[in-house]
Amino acid sequence: MSESPFKLNPTRIFILAMGAVLLLITISMMMGGLGQYQALREAADAAKEPTAEQLMP
Numbered sequence: 001m002s003e004s005p006f007k008l009n010p011t012r013i014f015i016l017a018m019g020a021v022l023l024l025i026t027i028s029m030m031m032g033g034l035g036q037y038q039a040l041r042e043a044a045d046a047a048k049e050p051t052a053e054q055l056m057p
Helices: 010-030 033-048
Strands: none
Touching: none
16 A cells, blocks of 8 residues: 555645745735734824823813
8 A cells, every 4th residue: 555645744744834834924924014013002002091182171
C-alpha cells in the first residue's frame, strides 16, 4: 500500500502553519495594521471623556 496523499507529516504541518501565519498577516494588513489599531484605541479612549462643548451648560 502506498502512503495517503493527505496524511499529515512534519513537513505538511509546517507548511500549513506557515500558511496560517501568512493568512493572519494578510488580514491584519488589510484591516490597517497595528498602527491603525493603536490610533483606534486612542480615539476610543478620547471618546469616553466629555468634550468642552459637552461640559458647558
